[in-house]
Amino acid sequence: MGDVGSARLARSKRIQQAFILVGGKGTRLGQLTRTIPKPLVEITEGRVFVDFVIEQLARQGFNEIVLLAGYLGHLVRQRYAGRRIGSASLQVLIEPTEHGTGGALLTAQEMLEPQFLLLNGDSFFDIDLRSLTAEATARNYQALLALHAVEDASRYGMVDLEGERIIRFREKNLGSCGPGLINAGVYVLARGIIDRIRSLPCSIETDVFPALAKEGKLAGIVHSGYFVDVGLPEALQRARQELPALQYRPAAFLDRDS
Numbered sequence: 001m002g003d004v005g006s007a008r009l010a011r012s013k014r015i016q017q018a019f020i021l022v023g024g025k026g027t028r029l030g031q032l033t034r035t036i037p038k039p040l041v042e043i044t045e046g047r048v049f050v051d052f053v054i055e056q057l058a059r060q061g062f063n064e065i066v067l068l069a070g071y072l073g074h075l076v077r078q079r080y081a082g083r084r085i086g087s088a089s090l091q092v093l094i095e096p097t098e099h100g101t102g103g104a105l106l107t108a109q110e111m112l113e114p115q116f117l118l119l120n121g122d123s124f125f126d127i128d129l130r131s132l133t134a135e136a137t138a139r140n141y142q143a144l145l146a147l148h149a150v151e152d153a154s155r156y157g158m159v160d161l162e163g164e165r166i167i168r169f170r171e172k173n174l175g176s177c178g179p180g181l182i183n184a185g186v187y188v189l190a191r192g193i194i195d196r197i198r199s200l201p202c203s204i205e206t207d208v209f210p211a212l213a214k215e216g217k218l219a220g221i222v223h224s225g226y227f228v229d230v231g232l233p234e235a236l237q238r239a240r241q242e243l244p245a246l247q248y249r250p251a252a253f254l255d256r257d258s
Contacts, residue, residue: 065088
C-alpha cells in the first residue's frame with residue numbers, strides 16, 4: 001500500500017465519536033445547581049463549563065459529539081440538540097431513569113462505534129485527545145484512561161500504575177493529603193465495555209474499571225496538561241479565572257517567502 005493509501009486507511013480508523021457525561025447534580029455547589037446540571041454552570045457571560053469541553057473536541061476533529069444527560073436533561077437538550085460546532089454535529093440523549101454513568105452509556109448503546117471517546121462533562125483536561133485515541137487504536141485497548149499527576153490526590157482517590165497497566169484504584173481519603181495520579185475523566189473505550197454493565201445502577205468508574213484493572217485489561221497514560229473540575233465552589237472559581245485564557249494562545253505566523 002502506498003503512502004496515500006496508508007494515510008487514507010489511518011484516517012478511516014480514527015475515532016470520530018465522543019460522548020460527554022452531563023448528568024451530574026453537583027450537590028456540593030449548593031444553590032448554583034438547584035436549577036441547572038453541574039456542567040451547565042456559567043464560566044463567563046454566555047458560556048458554560050461544558051462549552052469548553054465541546055469546543056476542545058470539535059477543534060481536535062471529533063465530528064460526532066453526543067451529550068448524555070440525566071438530571072434536568074431538558075436544559076441540555078434546549079441548549080445543544082441539533083447544533084453544529086465547526087464540522088461537529090451535536091446530539092443529546094436523556095437517560096429515562098438515572099442509573100449512573102453505566103446507565104447513561106447504555107442509553108447510547110445502539111449508536112456506539114467500535115471505539116469511542118467518553119469524557120466527564122464537569123472536568124476539563126487540556127491534552128491531545130487525538131494522540132490518546134490513536135494510542136488506544138494502535139494497541140487495541142478495551143479501555144484506556146488519561147491520568148493526571150496532582151499534588152493532593154485526597155479529593156479524587158489515586159490510581160496505581162505499572163508501565164501502562166492500571167493495577168489498582170485507591171479510595172478518596174480526605175484525611176490524608178499527598179501527591180498521586182488521578183483519573184482525569186477522559187476515556188477511550190471499546191464498544192464491548194457495555195457487556196460489563198450487568199446491573200443498574202452502575203458506575204463505570206467504581207464498578208467496571210476496578211474489575212478490568214484486576215484482570216489486567218485496563219491501561220492508563222499520564223498527561224501533564226491543564227486540568228480543572230467544577231465539583232467544589234473553590235474549583236469552580238478557579239475554572240472561571242483560568243479557563244477563558246486557554247482560548248487565547250500565542251501563535252507563530254511564518255512568511256512563506258522568507
